Amino acid sequence: MFTRFSSSLRSTARAAAPSTRGYATASTSATSNSAPYFLGAGLAGAAAFYYSTLDQRQLLAEQRQGTEKTPEGTTKVKGESALSPEEFRSFKLAEVLPYNYNTSRFIFDLPDGTSSGLTVASALVVKATKEGEALGKNGKPVIRPYTPTTAPDVEGKLGPSQDHPIIRSALLITLDTQELLIKHYPGGAMTEHIFKLKPGDELAIKGPIPKFPYKANEFESIALIAGGSGITPMWQILQAINAQVSPQACWPRRVALTWRFGGSSPVSPTVNSNPEDKTKATLIFANVTEEDILLRKEFEGLAKSKPDQFSVVFPLDKPPANWTGPTGYVNSEVLEAALKGFGTGPEKKEKVKVFVCGPPGQMKAISGTKKSMKEQGPVEGVLKELGYTEEQVYKF
Numbered sequence: 001m002f003t004r005f006s007s008s009l010r011s012t013a014r015a016a017a018p019s020t021r022g023y024a025t026a027s028t029s030a031t032s033n034s035a036p037y038f039l040g041a042g043l044a045g046a047a048a049f050y051y052s053t054l055d056q057r058q059l060l061a062e063q064r065q066g067t068e069k070t071p072e073g074t075t076k077v078k079g080e081s082a083l084s085p086e087e088f089r090s091f092k093l094a095e096v097l098p099y100n101y102n103t104s105r106f107i108f109d110l111p112d113g114t115s116s117g118l119t120v121a122s123a124l125v126v127k128a129t130k131e132g133e134a135l136g137k138n139g140k141p142v143i144r145p146y147t148p149t150t151a152p153d154v155e156g157k158l159g160p161s162q163d164h165p166i167i168r169s170a171l172l173i174t175l176d177t178q179e180l181l182i183k184h185y186p187g188g189a190m191t192e193h194i195f196k197l198k199p200g201d202e203l204a205i206k207g208p209i210p211k212f213p214y215k216a217n218e219f220e221s222i223a224l225i226a227g228g229s230g231i232t233p234m235w236q237i238l239q240a241i242n243a244q245v246s247p248q249a250c251w252p253r254r255v256a257l258t259w260r261f262g263g264s265s266p267v268s269p270t271v272n273s274n275p276e277d278k279t280k281a282t283l284i285f286a287n288v289t290e291e292d293i294l295l296r297k298e299f300e301g302l303a304k305s306k307p308d309q310f311s312v313v314f315p316l317d318k319p320p321a322n323w324t325g326p327t328g329y330v331n332s333e334v335l336e337a338a339l340k341g342f343g344t345g346p347e348k349k350e351k352v353k354v355f356v357c358g359p360p361g362q363m364k365a366i367s368g369t370k371k372s373m374k375e376q377g378p379v380e381g382v383l384k385e386l387g388y389t390e391e392q393v394y395k396f
Contacts, residue, residue, distance in 0.1 A: 081117030082110040083124070088204035090129045093197050101291055106194060108203060120214045120240045121233045121396075124207030126190075134193035142189040212355070212394055214240050220351035221280035221344045225330070225366055227358030231285055231294060233396045234355060238310070241277045242302060278309070282342040286315040286330050286362065290323065313338045330366060332382045339386070346387035354388055357396035370395045 083089065091108040098105075110116065127143045128134035136142045197203065214237050224234035287293050293314055302310040315326040315334055326334045339345060344352050356367040363369050368380025378384075379393045 080114055082114035083117055083205060083207050085207055085209050088125075088127060088206045090202040090204050093199050093201050093203065095199055106197065106203075108205070116208070118208050119210055120236045121211040122208035123211060124205055124209075126206075127204045128190075128193050129202045129204045134189045136189055142193075144190045211396065216241070216277040217279055219279060219353045220348060221282070221342065222352065223339050223342075223344045223354040224281060224283045224285075225335070225354065225356045225358070226284070227286045227330075227362040228288075228292070229294075230357035230359070230362075230396070233357055234283060234285070235295060235298075237355065238281060238283065238299075238302060241279050241281060242310075280309050280311075280343060282311045282313070282338055282344055284313045284315065284330060284335065284338050286317070286358070288317045290314075290316060290320055311338070311342045330362070330382070332385055335366070335382055336386055346389065346392060350391065352392055354383060354393045355396065356383075356393065363395065367393055367395055 082091075091110060094107045094109045096106050123145055125143050125145045127141050131141075134142045194203070211233070222237070224237065226234045283299060285293065285299070296314070299312045303312045313326060313334070315328070315330050316323060317328060319325070319327045339354070344354070346352070354367075356363060358366070360369065365381050367383050368378060371377030376390065376393075376395055379388055379390050383393055
């Protein structure tokens with residue numbers, strides 16, 4: 001027996017060294033197959049595959065044992081986590097679901113009686129289950145990191161209800177055409193492997209690994225700047241703000257890997273809200289075309305339901321003739337209007353936080369690249385020009 005749970009994952013790299021902790025310490029040498037690790041669309045989402053604090057370790061342990069506290073009136077997932085941050089475990093592919101013109105979702109089952117243990121801004125890594133499959137140019141197994149963006153079932157159930165189905169889509173493992181990753185990595189080992197899987201086949205998954213520990217009302221307002229598949233951790237945070245339960249409670253038990261490749265299917269809208277979290281959030285989500293705006297219905301639904309708390313801006317590089325939003329690259333004018341106009345200016349100091357996640361070029365232009373897996377590095381680019389400090393900016 002298997003009970004499914006829903007999560008979405010974002011591809012942030014092409015390959016990494018195949019050791020248990022390799023995804024946290026892989027070399028970036030030009031001679032290493034792990035060099036492209038930093039070139040994946042939305043690469044920054046993989047930047048924190050390590051336990052940065054004792055609190056995060058404890059939180060993960062509590063979740064795996066089903067002991068975390070939840071708000072009154074909610075039901076948390078019971079049972080041991082089917083996932084492990086220490087080892088790869090194999091999970092069967094249940095079905096493949098089309099998402100839009102270039103995206104498909106791969107759904108994997110977890111054993112009945114287990115939970116995922118996923119948290120807001122946590123990560124997973126995957127590899128082939130059989131020896132000799134999905135190998136890199138160096139002949140070693142390709143390991144790909146993903147950022148899950150699972151929403152909790154707002155009623156604390158472990159399965160979909162008629163009125164409020166579990167949010168299934170939030171993840172988007174994308175091969176960003178803006179970065180020409182498909183052309184740059186023709187016949188990508190993991191890409192080819194995933195698309196050859198059929199229901200009943202297995203994929204090895206390890207995790208979750210905590211990243212930024214979001215806390216309700218820690219900031220007065222936040223800004224979420226994303227490009228392409230860098231939307232993943234932003235979607236997690238927005239769902240945490242808008243969820244009726246805590247980010248650590250009631251995670252569905254189904255994993256979905258979403259790849260940009262053919263198909264068409266809407267996703268379930270976000271439902272209900274968390275009246276306790278008053279954090280204001282502005283999303284600036286840049287894409288190439290209008291069709292590339294993933295989860296657009298969900299984001300616009302949030303802004304429409306709570307216009308004083310949520311704001312969304314969709315800059316497009318190649319907009320349609322009737323497009324009224326920003327066009328071209330995300331520059332200082334676009335950010336200043338979106339951020340300061342919604343109370344997220346740098347003058348607010350510790351009351352604001354700006355999260356950034358996107359392709360390397362966008363990260364460099366907006367916030368400066370991340371120094372290393374464990375170090376944020378100085379704030380540069382547009383955010384520095386606007387006056388934001390290192391304490392106010394977080395790079396996924």
